[in-house]
Amino acid sequence: xxxxxxxxxxxxxxxxxxxxxxxxxxxxxxxxxxxxxxxxxxxxxxxxxxxxxxxxxxxxxxxxxxxxxxxxxxxxxxxxxxxxxxxxxxxxxxxxxxxxxxxxxxxxxxxxxxxxxxxxxxxxxxxxxxxxxxxxxxxxxxxxxxxxxxxxxxxxxxxxxxxxxxxxxxxxxxxxxxxxxxxxxxxxxxxxxxxxxxxxxxxxxxxxxxxxxx
Amino acid sequence: xxxxxxxxxxxxxxxxxxxxxxxxxxxxxxxxxxxxxxxxxxxxxxxxxxxxxxxxxxxxxxxxxxxxxxxxxxxxxxxxxxxxxxxxxxxxxxxxxxxxxxxxxxxxxxxxxxxxxxxxxxxxxxxxxxxxxxxxxxxxxxxxxxxxxxxxxxxxxxxxxxxxxxxxxxxxxxxxxxxxxxxxxxxxxxxxxxxxxxxxxxxxxxxxxxxxxx
DNA sequence: TTGCTGGAGACAGTGACTTTCTCTTTACTC
DNA sequence: GAGTAAAGAGAAAGTCACTGTCTCCAGCAA
Numbered sequence: 001x002x003x004x005x006x007x008x009x010x011x012x013x014x015x016x017x018x019x020x021x022x023x024x025x026x027x028x029x030x031x032x033x034x035x036x037x038x039x040x041x042x043x044x045x046x047x048x049x050x051x052x053x054x055x056x057x058x059x060x061x062x063x064x065x066x067x068x069x070x071x072x073x074x075x076x077x078x079x080x081x082x083x084x085x086x087x088x089x090x091x092x093x094x095x096x097x098x099x100x101x102x103x104x105x106x107x108x109x110x111x112x113x114x115x116x117x118x119x120x121x122x123x124x125x126x127x128x129x130x131x132x133x134x135x136x137x138x139x140x141x142x143x144x145x146x147x148x149x150x151x152x153x154x155x156x157x158x159x160x161x162x163x164x165x166x167x168x169x170x171x172x173x174x175x176x177x178x179x180x181x182x183x184x185x186x187x188x189x190x191x192x193x194x195x196x197x198x199x200x201x202x203x204x205x206x207x208x209x210x211x212x213x214x
Numbered sequence: 215x216x217x218x219x220x221x222x223x224x225x226x227x228x229x230x231x232x233x234x235x236x237x238x239x240x241x242x243x244x245x246x247x248x249x250x251x252x253x254x255x256x257x258x259x260x261x262x263x264x265x266x267x268x269x270x271x272x273x274x275x276x277x278x279x280x281x282x283x284x285x286x287x288x289x290x291x292x293x294x295x296x297x298x299x300x301x302x303x304x305x306x307x308x309x310x311x312x313x314x315x316x317x318x319x320x321x322x323x324x325x326x327x328x329x330x331x332x333x334x335x336x337x338x339x340x341x342x343x344x345x346x347x348x349x350x351x352x353x354x355x356x357x358x359x360x361x362x363x364x365x366x367x368x369x370x371x372x373x374x375x376x377x378x379x380x381x382x383x384x385x386x387x388x389x390x391x392x393x394x395x396x397x398x399x400x401x402x403x404x405x406x407x408x409x410x411x412x413x414x415x416x417x418x419x420x421x422x423x424x425x426x427x428x
Numbered sequence: 429t430t431g432c433t434g435g436a437g438a439c440a441g442t443g444a445c446t447t448t449c450t451c452t453t454t455a456c457t458c
Numbered sequence: 459g460a461g462t463a464a465a466g467a468g469a470a471a472g473t474c475a476c477t478g479t480c481t482c483c484a485g486c487a488a
Binding site: 031032033034035038 | 435436437438439
């Protein structure tokens, strides 16, 4: 329930994540503690739960994520998410403005400020990567293992960009951070793969490094 | 303490992770529950803690990780770790052999079999990526944000390869999975970067997208 | 009515984790 | 030696997240 999340964040902002008990959240939201656990599973889940993405069907996910350009798909999703139809051009603003605290980015602060929440976020990113890995497997081209690796890179790369956005104060658009930070990963798709022959682990040699080497 | 880990894994193998209490572990290891918490922090920490890596100084880490070829560095570390001086050529073998259960890969099973342990692993990978991110920043070439993204990709890409190894039964060398799975990431270093000009957060405009792709 | 299902609260229990205090060991200084 | 301080380890009590299980009440079909 959206109301439970909002009431919980009110209490967290007021007294801190650790100082608020589930019972107090349940009382503030006028539900029972049992319902809070039934809906969110854990205390951290109240902050982390993203109804939009969590309830997305595999088909809907596949229609959004382009296997040939997952980073572009991610960018489009971020841009659509952070700029609603109208409004002040997508600036999340992690400050205490009464209007800004209603933004969907309100909870992001706890992703990085509260260690237990951060770990829960890592857990959901891990699960998300398992959902998108099958979507980027290309039978003759990208193996299952490689798809897993790339999916993890996408999910946690986004997380890294989001952290940089948060550390910088949350003023500039998140999409800028995602675009800039994940640019090196684009070479995965723009460069020909190092080996197009089938892999036989244990017998293959590592591809040569380019002379560029930064 | 190595002994606490071993005694705890004995109990976990015997009765399952969830069915063993900290008190029982403390009793089996002949220490107090307080000591278990002082050393490992959490119950999951008993399984996840890696003394070798956790206590590694930043200097030692920098001497191992080559900024120009982090994947190669990772591969070398994995190969050195999984093949001790002599012995049966690095096959971890997650089975129940009394000798095999002494291997350092014994605990890896719980990384993927026990959800709470898996989340704790994600947390430590997250922390590890924060340690290595500064080491792969190259002032004019790789921005801080990009270094964060790449560090996450390395840490969790390794995790993804390890999971594939586990799902396949743990028979072939882990290094093979790492090499095969992370091969697409090598193009990060072998392809020229999309923009080599310096970014100035707050004043810069988003750099142009390459014409390839999207 | 009866029966079924499913969402929601009440309630008791478990155990992970924290906090605090104390005892011991080591070591450094006078 | 004596004083002592810093660090390591155990004892014990408390908090609270989380898990069961049970009941109740809505809706809905036969």
